[in-house]
Amino acid sequence: SQKIEQNSEALNIQEGKTATLTCNYTNYSPAYLQWYRQDPGRGPVFLLLIRENEKEKRKERLKVTFDTTLKQSLFHITASQPADSATYLCALDYSSNTGKLIFGQGTTLQVKP
Amino acid sequence: DAGVTQSPTHLIKTRGQQVTLRCSPISGHKSVSWYQQVLGQGPQFIFQYYEKEERGRGNFPDRFSARQFPNYSSELNVNALLLGDSALYLCASSRRTQDTEAFFGQGTRLTVV
Numbered sequence: 001s002q003k004i005e006q007n008s009e010a011l012n013i014q015e016g017k018t019a020t021l022t023c024n025y026t027n028y029s030p031a032y033l034q035w036y037r038q039d040p041g042r043g044p045v046f047l048l049l050i051r052e053n054e055k056e057k058r059k060e061r062l063k064v065t066f067d068t069t070l071k072q073s074l075f076h077i078t079a080s081q082p083a084d085s086a087t088y089l090c091a092l093d094y095s096s097n098t099g100k101l102i103f104g105q106g107t108t109l110q111v112k113p
Numbered sequence: 114d115a116g117v118t119q120s121p122t123h124l125i126k127t128r129g130q131q132v133t134l135r136c137s138p139i140s141g142h143k144s145v146s147w148y149q150q151v152l153g154q155g156p157q158f159i160f161q162y163y164e165k166e167e168r169g170r171g172n173f174p175d176r177f178s179a180r181q182f183p184n185y186s187s188e189l190n191v192n193a194l195l196l197g198d199s200a201l202y203l204c205a206s207s208r209r210t211q212d213t214e215a216f217f218g219q220g221t222r223l224t225v226v
Contacts, residue, residue: 004155034214043117043203043217044156089155093211100146100169101215103155 002027006090006104013080014112021075021107023090029068030092035075038087038106047088048075080111115139117206117218125224126194134189134221138206144168145187146215147179148203156203162187163210194225 005024013019023033032051036044050057050066050073057064063076077084087106118137126132138145144163148156158171162181176192185206191198201222205215 006155036217041201041220041222043205043220044215046214046216049214091155100158100161100171101156102158103148105153105155 002102004090004104006107008105010108010110012110015081017080019077019080019109021088023073023104025071033066033073034091035064036089038089044089082111082113085109085111117204117216119204119218119221121221123222128194128225130194131192134202136187136204138185139216142206142208143185144207144210145181146205147189150201150203168210196225199223199225
């Protein structure tokens with residue numbers, strides 16, 4: 001079955017720096033991969049979706065890459081702010097194009113002023 | 114437009130009891146999925162419904178069941194509650210079943226004592 005691994009250790013960075021989070025998966029390459037943000041006690045909030053034929057996608061200060069050879073996605077937040085502090089989840093389809101998402105355990109980002 | 118709404122927000126039950134959680138999707142969304150999130154972990158897929166039909170089921174025991182109504186709202190039922198069922202239960206709605214962002218509700222925090 002498909003598995004996702006995110007860095008379980010919290011990432012602490014200084015305000016203004018670029019945060020880079022990693023998502024690695026096993027087995028088959030999904031047709032698309034998603035990133036969500038989750039604040040404590042709240043439901044995840046969708047950030048970006050990247051498809052297998054897209055190498056990179058950007059949205060404001062966010063950038064996602066998708067390397068199907070390495071079976072890895074990188075999530076970047078440039079010019080990070082304390083308000084970016086949250087847990088970031090990587091998600092992909094459970095099996096080909098079923099829409100059943102499986103999530104990584106999330107990486108907690110702490111941006112210090 | 115209202116987002117995904119879940120009720121109740123918090124619930125305390127005793128072992129062996131039964132619980133029903135409710136979800137109203139975003140207007141126009143026909144797909145509803147349920148997830149269980151244990152503290153420190155990513156959400157785990159339980160069920161997906163589309164047009165009132167079950168489209169997918171995760172690795173959960175038969176004590177878990179769900180249904181979707183003609184207005185696309187959904188209920189998740191859990192019978193014979195165990196201490197290990199204590200978790201945040203999340204409902205997500207989407208326009209279609211795959212290749213699309215999921216909109217999550219705030220979740221129902223279930224505590225089994």
